[in-house]
Amino acid sequence: MVREELYITVPNLFRCPISMDVMRSPVSLCTGVTYDRSSIQHWLDSGHDTCPATMQTLPSKDFVPNLTLRRLINLWAQSHGPPSPSSSSSSLTVSEQQLKYVIDELKGKNEGENSKLIGNLSSIADFAGFSDENRRSLADFDGFVSAIVGVLSRGGAKMEILELVIRILDSILLDDRGREQAHVLISKRIQAFLTSIRLVLRNASLKAKIESARVLRSIANDEQSKRAISDNRDLVLELLNLLTSESDYDQALHDAVYSCLIAISATRSKKAQLVGLGIVNLLARTLSDRNTNKSVAENAMKLLSIVSTCAEGRSAISEDRRCAAAAVERLMKVSTVATEDAVAVLWSVCCLLGEKKTKESVVRSNGVARILLVMQSGYCEGHPVRRMCGDLLRVLKIGCSSDGFGLGSYQSKTTHILPC
Template sequence: MVLSWTRRNVFRRAKKEKEQSQLLEVEVVIPNHFRCPVSLELMTDPVTLSTGITYDRVSIEKWIEGENRTCPVTNQVLTTFDLIPNHAIRMMIQDWCVQNSSYGIERIPTPRIPISSYEVSDTCTRILSACQRGDNERCQELVGKIKVWGRESERNKRCIVGAGAGAVLAYAFDCFSSNSIDKHVVVLEEVLEVMTWMIPFGEEGVSKLSSRASLNSLVWFLEGKDLASRQSAALLLKEVCVQELAKVGNVVEALVKMLREPIGSSTSTKACLATIFNLVSSAAANREGIVQRFVELGLVSLLLEAIVDGEKGVCEKALGVLDCICDCQKGKEVVESNALALPLVVKKLLRVSPLASSFAVSILRKICDKREEGVLVEALQVGVFQKLLVMLQVGCDESTKENATRLLKLLNGYRNKAECTDSSSLDFKHLKKPF
């Protein structure tokens, strides 16, 4: 009797599992009126245009941002770009999702109402008023409101940036930086975090961010211990006016410290390298002194380490900075004296990108221009001659081509003094196929 009951349960369980597997195999068909006419996917935030056609908000916003001025379905010219939420369709879609939950379909969440330009403008006006009163607590509260809006959606971020919030926050940062940084550090950190996704700021924003007070504050955060603030400061520094940044006394030390003690993000490393490149390649009156200070602080060794381990963007920027350093006599001497510099630059000649190759050829030309036999022979021994030939065959821009041709002519006279190189070790993977 017990055996019979057990078997009956086993059969029932097997039948139930079979029915469930058959249900899972059923393909759920989305009703056509629940699909967005643009993406053909289930709408999660249906909105209606002035033509009466309903679309998913993300899809139609992309359509309009692509400078299309007509309705995708009717092809009528849009008299207004207002997107009206279609709550009726949205609730029908949600009910359909619940009814089909057994097939693994999840109910779409009720979307938040996106912010309007008026709300952003009103908040920005309140921020300006709080700054003029010196009310950092009220300003922090309002900036936090903008931060919450930005976290909700990319659409909100675009609306905030389009309303000119970047220039307002740059003004707020300048205003509170003019007083004691320690006193207003909390509100300044809040502004820093929000401003990183508002780049570029426009002329007015850059002007406020390039004031002496703002620059001193950014450098102060760059040298600080808070990792998030350091990264934000690094991202903003590359946007400021380089002539004004060059006047800040301890900016060189702060940037070198950032490279020497990375915070685990290639984004901040690339931002620092971009700022250093702006400084060493600028027409600032004290450019020579800035380059020498960078060299004295050991920047060359840090650049070579970045080239060895860095990704494409880091490598390109590090080579660009190294190229600018070689324009300075002291910088070139330090590069030449580093045993790793020449073989590393030759190694990266064809391995990163056309831009990196251009910088590498320029560096090699500056190093070899002194016509010192030891340097030229070493360059030949690490395979520079063959790589330059490959570069010319593959193709490059005119400036790089001129530098490569000049180098080849210079190196050709020393080929008999260099040790023979095994042709099997040459890298021909960059050669174009002749067919």
């Protein structure tokens, strides 16, 4: 009963606008809006260039710690107790003895034998998620990151241990020093590490699956690890299965998976592989769903634009009529980057592939008007997006006018902004 009262009385000022949880490390963007560091870092790392609360385009992606708000939250937490059942006031402090005990147990491979280890790992996970300073102290503690990565690189741990270790690693990867250490250690035994991650993606809780996808996204910044992830067909299939699972349907999970797939789709062969595994169908479903939130839609559009750069991707997009219509629908309704990705998709299938029915689908979806709006929305002469819009207008007019479609049949009061 007391805990429920605490949930209700948490001041809105203390909640992150993205996660809606009490902020552990509040930071402010140049727009003046404050977010929890891990949430906004994930938003920006996913390719967004806007403030999530205001949708203003960010002239700078830098953020600064909001020390005043953090002090207020800490004072509130001390006087009111923990905001959720998963954390306690004691979880905000971890002793040197606890860390040494955990390191010894993990390195001694006794992780499945006692509940004391699980309790300590849970406390450390809460501690790591609380602030940047906590993550830095764990990264600096001799042998800790090595012990955590070792559990995943060695295999054989129980799922409860794996979930806690993934949770800790997900937090540590937000720290520059911790991320550098972890990447080096993971790369040395990358295949064994990926085997453990795949096990978590298949059998763990929803929260652990989200954290695992974020871990994969982080380590994909290392070229060797990126290749290992993209070459691991079973792991990629596991990620795609998460996008089709009804029991695991969750927008945060889809957001994390799409971010990971974007990170590993660097080469033509990897794009073609994703197309062959059915990614276009999944993206079409996501983008056609009006309930898809903006972050997921933007990541889905980014991935669709990536696969549209290969012939297999363009062919699959043209065959799925939902894709072109969804790209048109999202124009000017998402961030600048996502709008540009949608233009790139339409340009790829209409101008490069030139498939007639796709062009007709674009016109029927009011694509001409939307492309005109994008073209006139501030892009200077010669800008790639402006050039692509001009190309689209030409092919839509030429390619479809004989059948009653295209610019020739388009009637609108916006005709005064037609290109010369």
